[in-house]
Amino acid sequence: MFTINENYLKLPGSYLFSNIAKKVAAYQEQHPEKEIIRLGIGDVTQPLAPAIITALHKAVDEMGNAETFHGYAPDLGYEFLRKAIAENDFKARGCQVEADEIFVSDGAKCDSGNIQEILGLDNKIAVCDPVYPVYVDTNVMAGRTGAYNKERENFDGVIYMPCTAENQFVPEFPEEVPDVIYLCFPNNPTGAAATKEQLQGWVDYANKNGALIIFDAAYEAYITQKELPHSIYECDGARTCAIELRSFSKNAGFTGVRLGYTVVPKDLKCGEVSLHSLWARRHGTKYNGAPYIVQRAGEAVYSPEGKAQLAEQVNYYLKNAHTILEGLANAGYTVSGGVNAPYVWLKTPGNMSSWEFFDTLLSEAGVVGTPGSGFGACGEGYFRLSAFGSYENTIKAIERITKM
Amino acid sequence: MFTINENYLKLPGSYLFSNIAKKVAAYQEQHPEKEIIRLGIGDVTQPLAPAIITALHKAVDEMGNAETFHGYAPDLGYEFLRKAIAENDFKARGCQVEADEIFVSDGAKCDSGNIQEILGLDNKIAVCDPVYPVYVDTNVMAGRTGAYNKERENFDGVIYMPCTAENQFVPEFPEEVPDVIYLCFPNNPTGAAATKEQLQGWVDYANKNGALIIFDAAYEAYITQKELPHSIYECDGARTCAIELRSFSKNAGFTGVRLGYTVVPKDLKCGEVSLHSLWARRHGTKYNGAPYIVQRAGEAVYSPEGKAQLAEQVNYYLKNAHTILEGLANAGYTVSGGVNAPYVWLKTPGNMSSWEFFDTLLSEAGVVGTPGSGFGACGEGYFRLSAFGSYENTIKAIERITKM
Numbered sequence: 001m002f003t004i005n006e007n008y009l010k011l012p013g014s015y016l017f018s019n020i021a022k023k024v025a026a027y028q029e030q031h032p033e034k035e036i037i038r039l040g041i042g043d044v045t046q047p048l049a050p051a052i053i054t055a056l057h058k059a060v061d062e063m064g065n066a067e068t069f070h071g072y073a074p075d076l077g078y079e080f081l082r083k084a085i086a087e088n089d090f091k092a093r094g095c096q097v098e099a100d101e102i103f104v105s106d107g108a109k110c111d112s113g114n115i116q117e118i119l120g121l122d123n124k125i126a127v128c129d130p131v132y133p134v135y136v137d138t139n140v141m142a143g144r145t146g147a148y149n150k151e152r153e154n155f156d157g158v159i160y161m162p163c164t165a166e167n168q169f170v171p172e173f174p175e176e177v178p179d180v181i182y183l184c185f186p187n188n189p190t191g192a193a194a195t196k197e198q199l200q201g202w203v204d205y206a207n208k209n210g211a212l213i214i215f216d217a218a219y220e221a222y223i224t225q226k227e228l229p230h231s232i233y234e235c236d237g238a239r240t241c242a243i244e245l246r247s248f249s250k251n252a253g254f255t256g257v258r259l260g261y262t263v264v265p266k267d268l269k270c271g272e273v274s275l276h277s278l279w280a281r282r283h284g285t286k287y288n289g290a291p292y293i294v295q296r297a298g299e300a301v302y303s304p305e306g307k308a309q310l311a312e313q314v315n316y317y318l319k320n321a322h323t324i325l326e327g328l329a330n331a332g333y334t335v336s337g338g339v340n341a342p343y344v345w346l347k348t349p350g351n352m353s354s355w356e357f358f359d360t361l362l363s364e365a366g367v368v369g370t371p372g373s374g375f376g377a378c379g380e381g382y383f384r385l386s387a388f389g390s391y392e393n394t395i396k397a398i399e400r401i402t403k404m
Numbered sequence: 405m406f407t408i409n410e411n412y413l414k415l416p417g418s419y420l421f422s423n424i425a426k427k428v429a430a431y432q433e434q435h436p437e438k439e440i441i442r443l444g445i446g447d448v449t450q451p452l453a454p455a456i457i458t459a460l461h462k463a464v465d466e467m468g469n470a471e472t473f474h475g476y477a478p479d480l481g482y483e484f485l486r487k488a489i490a491e492n493d494f495k496a497r498g499c500q501v502e503a504d505e506i507f508v509s510d511g512a513k514c515d516s517g518n519i520q521e522i523l524g525l526d527n528k529i530a531v532c533d534p535v536y537p538v539y540v541d542t543n544v545m546a547g548r549t550g551a552y553n554k555e556r557e558n559f560d561g562v563i564y565m566p567c568t569a570e571n572q573f574v575p576e577f578p579e580e581v582p583d584v585i586y587l588c589f590p591n592n593p594t595g596a597a598a599t600k601e602q603l604q605g606w607v608d609y610a611n612k613n614g615a616l617i618i619f620d621a622a623y624e625a626y627i628t629q630k631e632l633p634h635s636i637y638e639c640d641g642a643r644t645c646a647i648e649l650r651s652f653s654k655n656a657g658f659t660g661v662r663l664g665y666t667v668v669p670k671d672l673k674c675g676e677v678s679l680h681s682l683w684a685r686r687h688g689t690k691y692n693g694a695p696y697i698v699q700r701a702g703e704a705v706y707s708p709e710g711k712a713q714l715a716e717q718v719n720y721y722l723k724n725a726h727t728i729l730e731g732l733a734n735a736g737y738t739v740s741g742g743v744n745a746p747y748v749w750l751k752t753p754g755n756m757s758s759w760e761f762f763d764t765l766l767s768e769a770g771v772v773g774t775p776g777s778g779f780g781a782c783g784e785g786y787f788r789l790s791a792f793g794s795y796e797n798t799i800k801a802i803e804r805i806t807k808m
Contacts, residue, residue: 047467138689291698
């Protein structure tokens, strides 16, 4: 008689963004006349840049010809892409990351969910609170946590590190020493960025305590302050304690194209065992590579035209972020983020709960955002707005919100 | 202090096909003048069909335009694709499978590796021997097996069901009743196909014993005998005991495009818990959808032009299979498969081991195949040749082998 993975039953409700989608669909069905502006899920709206489109067409043509057809991709990803990544994302910033330490994938969501599979079930994980739900949910599914605690609104057996206005949304070292630490800077959902000093502090802490850092740098393209680190490998010693996750979703608008990568340095070991070899085994056994045409699109991100066009695209979204930040601040909201990140984090007015504010915003302004409490207990009373809408919609949304 | 998933250390060596790739690369480096014909990994060689290429270009253009741009895909996959699948792959064959029971993915390898995650660790799995390595390896990684037994050359705690010449490579029910049964027909690696009666027997067995069948139908397009089942849902009662995995890799040449899907019927339950809801949770949390352009390519597989072109492509490979089968039989080899499958399974001559034959074939004929023992202990003394090469290369390979 077969049994199911009972850990799944610990998860309350469904995935946050699926929940929101269902709520919005239900509202739209009841009010078909209302025009809804979606600043919720963090999905991009600008079309792919011309350099990407050209690369995709070219690769599609290659696939239509026996001489240039590509079947299964190499396990780690095509070398043309891994070399471009190593050169542009790391060596150009003074980081030592080699092409064969890069594992190309179909996105940072998958990688951030899958990476825990190579770790023991006895590891105690630490996450920021609020936090991107995938880190915790996938550890729950694997059985690395206790039950859901209804009072605290989080899981037993997980170390939550509060990110609050008091610490400017960058966590302090927890009292209990964790085994695995998930960090994301620029942060989703708060939009906070870590300084080089703060990040170096975490690297030193991890090396001292034998902890592993899983560093999610999906939003690094939005950093505007020059002194801030884009990669954890800008810190001394990160190669012996950190894995870094990267995405093409936000810097190149690939949410519907699907491309990302994970860096596992060869110096990263647990005793004698190399984490690089474990991830290679996982990658080779449970994954079959990103599509050839998509990897060629990824390569175009690093071409001179691609870089110029994507810098413009990122600036477009940063202008939205600025519009949200300034508009809400002028309307009296307490806001943060939005300077080095595409997300603005706002305090709900009048002590409203996050979901109350979600419902109010949807019904009164026709704007969809993400309830802070969906990201963790410390997110209660906060709300995330995304800068990934169109400029016109962003302006309109802020006008509607400020009139509320 | 963080720990690793020690189960990974049970796996001997690396993934079979990574191993072969390394061996071939080393040989080619030593003998740069030799022309090697690859009939090993099962990768296709024919270019994408014109209907697919047209669909890809059109979708790429949509992605370059703000009005038709597509970001994150719906969790289960786009409805246009799921509807086409339900209609063509199931309803047209009289199977009851609805569009919302279909989960679009980036391939059957990933799905066949990931599906075990929703199951308890206490399940005892049964696999054919020989078998596609992913089923066992991913269960080893998850901790659902014992250690590797060097004498038996397989894992403790797994029920291996011998597929031999005696049972025409279709297994009998095992002595010990398993909880989860992996079946693949037409079979990889043996090329054997199950009759409707045999498959119905397995469905009845599973329903009687509360077992779950994971049915891999990646090769159904190669069935030439009309009476053979293409889907397990052609059997009565399969909706309460079986999950089916499908791939676009072999019927449409998508090995480098990446598309597949999994069917989880809503009637499939463990007690009160619906496996559909568990897989939806896994899909929504650890996966972010197949690329929009790839899903449009998948849709084109079901267009009238797509169907006609792909039937031709499948026939091309079936002609190769026939060439291998006939050529080797005439040369005195004992062969099977190749009629309803793109794989020919041959007995190595003169009691050679599978790897001995691999080395001989590589050095004497410059042909790469797959050692049967790489698929399991009962594969020892056997060898798999793939029909996915070009016709010219297939002819040449058979000429070289018969001259050996």
